[in-house]
Amino acid sequence: MIPLFYVLTFLVGASIGSFLNVCIARWPAELSVVRPRSRCPRCERPIAWYDNIPIASWLVLRAKCRHCGLPISAQYPLVEAVVGAAWLWSLWEFGYGLNGVRVAVAATVLLGIAITDAKHYLIPDGFTVFGFLFALVMPVVGLFVLDDPWPFAGPWDALIGACVGAGLIRIIGWLGEAALGKEAMGQGDETLMAFVGAMVGPGRTLLTTFFAAFLAVLAFGLLVAPVGWLRSRRAGTAFELPHVPFGVFLAPAGMLALLFGDQALAWYLSTLG
Ligand SMILES: [Zn+2]
Numbered sequence: 001m002i003p004l005f006y007v008l009t010f011l012v013g014a015s016i017g018s019f020l021n022v023c024i025a026r027w028p029a030e031l032s033v034v035r036p037r038s039r040c041p042r043c044e045r046p047i048a049w050y051d052n053i054p055i056a057s058w059l060v061l062r063a064k065c066r067h068c069g070l071p072i073s074a075q076y077p078l079v080e081a082v083v084g085a086a087w088l089w090s091l092w093e094f095g096y097g098l099n100g101v102r103v104a105v106a107a108t109v110l111l112g113i114a115i116t117d118a119k120h121y122l123i124p125d126g127f128t129v130f131g132f133l134f135a136l137v138m139p140v141v142g143l144f145v146l147d148d149p150w151p152f153a154g155p156w157d158a159l160i161g162a163c164v165g166a167g168l169i170r171i172i173g174w175l176g177e178a179a180l181g182k183e184a185m186g187q188g189d190e191t192l193m194a195f196v197g198a199m200v201g202p203g204r205t206l207l208t209t210f211f212a213a214f215l216a217v218l219a220f221g222l223l224v225a226p227v228g229w230l231r232s233r234r235a236g237t238a239f240e241l242p243h244v245p246f247g248v249f250l251a252p253a254g255m256l257a258l259l260f261g262d263q264a265l266a267w268y269l270s271t272l273g
Pocket of ligand 1: 065
């Protein structure tokens with residue numbers, strides 16, 4: 001019976017991933033995620049429950065609307081599968097309790113933020129406000145039901161971490177703006193780091209920003225800048241460095257800091273002697 005239990009956990013996660021897809025599609029357009037029911041954007045026919053089963057329906061429908069044949073993006077089943085796997089792994093690794101659910105929720109919200117920022121260059125308040133309140137309230141709840149809040153910060157560190165996270169992005173944004181003459185950090189990055197800071201506490205918040213800068217330099221240096229340069233050369237236009245959606249890097253960096261930040265900080269301090 002144990003395998004069935006894990007299958008159920010994955011299916012719950014995949015259903016939450018299905019809802020995450022709705023948030024990713026609707027929040028940037030400032031639409032409700034509750035109403036109306038999902039419908040095809042071309043033929044506008046509502047999507048029946050049997051065509052809305054995570055992963056399976058996309059495969060059965062062969063990535064097309066049942067009525068008009070409009071292609072359905074592979075993002076839908078991919079997000080469902082990743083969130084399903086994230087819930088299964090989190091609960092298996094951190095136990096079927098409060099901390100397992102908190103890790104799974106963190107992974108889900110951070111994935112939503114990374115995808116939305118990559119697609120639309122914005123981080124909806126729906127993700128960050130929910131994440132922030134969840135990250136501030138859970139340490140207090142944890143005081144009553146948990147022996148050890150790890151990997152999350154306790155209530156006091158959560159509060160300081162939130163201030164450090166938002167403040168740090170403010171400072172980076174201010175210096176970036178002074179250097180580049182244009183907006184370097186958006187409000188979404190600030191609220192994202194208030195949320196991450198409340199989860200991990202002040203030390204790992206600094207680490208998150210460091211991880212994100214490292215990931216951003218890698219991605220831009222090895223991929224985005226060379227490809228952009230080649231394209232502009234081929235088209236005969238002037239090369240312009242594209243906009244950096246920093247949340248795309250802050251979100252996975254926050255997850256890395258949550259899971260491995262303590263080890264990374266311990267290693268760093270030991271190399272300093
Ligand atoms: Zn259709």
